Amino acid sequence: ASELLVALAVAREEGLGKSPEVAAAEKALADLEGQRKEAKKAEVKRGKMRKEVESLTGMKDDKVNATLLKAALLKAQAVLGSTEEDATLLKAAQIKLEAAEWFALPLADRLEKASLEFGREACSPPADRGKWACQKISDKEMLKRSRTIGEASCNHPTLRDGDQAEKPPLQNALPSETAKNFCRYPPPFDLKESEDGRGFRSAQFEFPEELFNLTAIQEEDFGELAVVNLDMNLFRSNIATCGEFWLIEFYVHWCPHCMSVMPKFYKLAVALRSMGAKLRIGAVNCATQKELCGAFRVIGHPLAAFFYPAGGDPSGQVQLFEYAGKDVRVNRALNYLKAHRDPAWDAGLPEGMEPQRHLFPAEATNDLIRLLPEEYRPTDAVMRWLGNASSSGVGVVCPEKRRWYDAAKRRPQSAAEGPGSEHTGSDTEEKEEDDEEDEDEEKKTDQKEEPPTDFPGSGWPGFEHRATAAHRLQDAAQAVVYTLEEWVVPSAAGPSPHGFAYKELLELQGWVSLLAASLPSASEGGPPELGAALGALRRELAKRLRNIEAADGRAALCLGEWRGLVAPV
Numbered sequence: 158a159s160e161l162l163v164a165l166a167v168a169r170e171e172g173l174g175k176s177p178e179v180a181a182a183e184k185a186l187a188d189l190e191g192q193r194k195e196a197k198k199a200e201v202k203r204g205k206m207r208k209e210v211e212s213l214t215g216m217k218d219d220k221v222n223a224t225l226l227k228a229a230l231l232k233a234q235a236v237l238g239s240t241e242e243d244a245t246l247l248k249a250a251q252i253k254l255e256a257a258e259w260f261a262l263p264l265a266d267r268l269e270k271a272s273l274e275f276g277r278e279a280c281s282p283p284a285d286r287g288k289w290a291c292q293k294i295s296d297k298e299m300l301k302r303s304r305t306i307g308e309a310s311c312n313h314p315t316l317r318d319g320d321q322a323e324k325p326p327l328q329n330a331l332p333s334e335t336a337k338n339f340c341r342y343p344p345p346f347d348l349k350e351s352e353d354g355r356g357f358r359s360a361q362f363e364f365p366e367e368l369f370n371l372t373a374i375q376e377e378d379f380g381e382l383a384v385v386n387l388d389m390n391l392f393r394s395n396i397a398t399c400g401e402f403w404l405i406e407f408y409v410h411w412c413p414h415c416m417s418v419m420p421k422f423y424k425l426a427v428a429l430r431s432m433g434a435k436l437r438i439g440a441v442n443c444a445t446q447k448e449l450c451g452a453f454r455v456i457g458h459p460l461a462a463f464f465y466p467a468g469g470d471p472s473g474q475v476q477l478f479e480y481a482g483k484d485v486r487v488n489r490a491l492n493y494l495k496a497h498r499d500p501a502w503d504a505g506l507p508e509g510m511e512p513q514r515h516l517f518p519a520e521a522t523n524d525l526i527r528l529l530p531e532e533y534r535p536t537d538a539v540m541r542w543l544g545n546a547s548s549s550g551v552g553v554v555c556p557e558k559r560r561w562y563d564a565a566k567r568r569p570q571s572a573a574e575g576p577g578s579e580h581t582g583s584d585t586e587e588k589e590e591d592d593e594e595d596e597d598e599e600k601k602t603d604q605k606e607e608p609p610t611d612f613p614g615s616g617w618p619g620f621e622h623r624a625t626a627a628h629r630l631q632d633a634a635q636a637v638v639y640t641l642e643e644w645v646v647p648s649a650a651g652p653s654p655h656g657f658a659y660k661e662l663l664e665l666q667g668w669v670s671l672l673a674a675s676l677p678s679a680s681e682g683g684p685p686e687l688g689a690a691l692g693a694l695r696r697e698l699a700k701r702l703r704n705i706e707a708a709d710g711r712a713a714l715c716l717g718e719w720r721g722l723v724a725p726v
Contacts, residue, residue, distance in 0.1 A: 158189045199236070206233045210246060214253045223257035230254055268659040271710025276647075276656030280715035291399040299385060299395070300378055306386040307341030310442040315411060315635075316340060339419055340410040342384035342440050347420045362424070368539050369431055383426035387439045389448040396439070400467065402482060402533065404526075405439045406519050407450055408459040411635070415459040418519045425523060425543060428535040436526075436533045447643055453477060456644070457505075459519035463491050478515040490528045626682060634687055637672060641723045647716060656713040659705050666698035690726040697722055 161182055168179050210233050213226045230250050237243040262270070294302075316337050338345050346359040364374055373379060387396070387405065396403060406422055408415035426438035443450035443458065453462055465482035480491040495514040502521070503512040517525065523543055526534045535543070645665065647657055657665065673691040677683030698714075705712045 158186060158193070161186050161189070203236050206236055207243075207246065209233075210237075210250050214246070214250050216253075221253060221257035221260075223254065223261045226250065226254050226257055265660065265663075268705055268710040272658040272662075272705055272713045273651075273653045275711050276653035276658050276713030276715070280653065280656030280713060280717075291397075292394045293399065294395055296378075296382055300382055302391050303342075303381065303386040306388045306391065306446075309388075310386065310410070310445045311337065311340040313340065313410070313442075313444050315444070335416070336410045339408075339416045340442060340444075341386050342419070343380050343423050344419045347424075348417060362420070362427075364424075364427065365542060368536075368542055369428070374427060374431055379430070380423075380427060383430045383438060384423055385437070385439045387441050387449065388446045389452070392439075392449055396464070398466070400483065401437055402435055402484075402487060403437050403439055403464040404461060404522065405441060405453075405464055406459055406461045406522075407441050407443050407453065407455045407516075408519070409444045409639075410442060411444075412458050415519075418459045421543070422519060422522065425526075425535070428539045428543065432535060432539075434533055434535070436529070443643065444639075450643070451646060453516070454513050455516065456513060460516045461519040461522055462515050462517075463494075465491060484530070486530050487533065490530070494525055494528065630677065630683065634676075634684060637676075637687075637691075638726060641726060642720070645719070645723075653713065656715045657719065658713055659702070659710060662698065662702055662705070662714055666695065666702060669695045669698060687726065694722055694726055 165179060165182055165186070168174065168176070168182075173179055206229070209229050213221055213229055230247070233250065234247060237247060260267075347362045349358050349360040364371060384406075385391075406418075408419070410416075422438070422440070429436055429438060441449050441453075443455055463480070464477070465480045465487055466476055467481040467483075480488045482488055494517070498512070498514055498517060499521075502518055506512060523540060527540065534540070647654055647661065652658075669691060673688065673695045676688050676691065678688060679685040701712075701714050
């Protein structure tokens with residue numbers, strides 16, 4: 158600009174002031190002056206911004222207004238950063254902003270954030286078993302492994318003989334011998350509804366000759382390979398990345414509903430195998446195969462899921478809930494099922510819990526299979542034989558009106574009478590007449606003694622007369638223990654998949670406290686040992702919460718520790 162001013166002065170002295178060149182030079186000089194003023198303004202602005210940011214950055218973390226600092230940092234990032242000094246200042250401001258936002262959070266949120274980070278780092282994940290890679294095995298080897306898994310399921314503590322030394326375990330109203338028949342596939346017999354409507358009776362499996370090749374079905378090992386008992390190792394090495402299409406049932410052996418579904422599921426599997434369908438059937442006993450049921454996010458029983466991923470993924474990653482198999486028709490059908498699932502299936506979910514769209518009630522299986530291409534399902538005639546041609550696919554629930562059997566007279570009573578109904582008259586003569594009628598009724602009962610029930614199946618109505626308050630309490634206690642052991646786990650998809658952070662632990666401690674307070678006391682007939690164990694668990698969880706608070710969030714409860722705390726319960 159200074160050189161241009163000298164040149165213009167010389168040009169004017171020489172009489173060239175009106176030349177086009179001089180006019181262009183004057184305009185260029187004006188532009189330079191404007192740029193100089195703008196640059197000066199910008200520098201003043203940068204100076205003010207530096208002072209503002211430096212002032213906020215120099216304050217203590219808990220004294221900084223995070224909102225003001227964030228606004229100042231956004232403005233500074235737009236005008237600063239051209240020098241190393243600016244870059245250093247901006248980095249310091251960003252660190253200060255994070256600290257200020259941390260202190261601006263409510264205490265519970267701060268503890269949660271820090272606890273999540275700690276749990277992610279400190280709670281070591283399960284040992285790495287390597288990538289999931291397909292390892293094809295023969296039917297003979299598959300059968301051998303399926304049998305081994307089934308035997309392990311049938312060795313569950315609930316199926317073992319109890320300690321006979323002092324206190325034998327309290328027997329359930331449904332005999333424990335019943336569950337031993339439903340701890341693995343294949344089930345030893347079919348279940349047929351009894352004529353008197355009192356549940357189910359055992360029966361041999363029968364397959365109509367006009368629909369099935371009985372010679373093939375009767376071959377050795379045919380039925381055992383129809384449904385494969387699965388655990389995580391077999392699933393990981395021989396199913397997960399092999400690209401085959403599977404339907405997997407998730408059940409527990411003590412669930413009457415699961416018992417009633419098992420023969421139906423088995424007959425479907427036999428039908429699929431006998432016709433060479435491209436759909437294979439597997440089953441998982443969640444009482445023993447916790448890892449696999451947890452991976453599929455199983456939240457009830459009996460549930461089922463289709464599994465159809467892309468095979469041979471070189472990364473070893475497996476998508477359990479997405480369908481990417483080779484047959485796009487199957488993928489479309491399965492995605493349709495997920496998108497249009499029956500809302501009734503999710504009616505019992507706790508408020509706020511998202512439905513697991515890849516899971517559906519096992520009794521709806523036959524209806525859903527109808528949507529698959531022909532080569533993946535039985536023929537229509539077989540489907541009709543399976544007995545679900547008109548099924549609604551909605552989960553089975555207890556009817557509104559049920560009949561139960563009187564323990565003494567073995568006669569059906571209506572729900573209105575109830576098991577506790579008694580004669581309320583005070584008249585002595587009327588009472589004597591009733592006594593005579595009772596004696597006559599007992600004589601008739603003795604004369605027409607019903608044969609002993611050979612097998613109860615899932616027939617709860619026929620055995621309700623045996624269920625005392627102690628039995629009901631035992632059922633509730635088993636549900637509590639099973640929930641604590643199997644369902645209370647950190648979110649696998651969360652930021653801390655192997656540890657409970659502060660808020661999860663807070664909710665868990667509150668839930669255990671509710672259980673400890675609500676369980677009947679020893680004076681009310683409740684089990685004193687269980688009440689004491691729940692109380693100890695509540696106190697230990699409260700102690701862990703105090704530890705997190707004292708460490709400003711740098712603590713968590715790892716999954717392994719949680720299982721150790723639950724063991725006494």
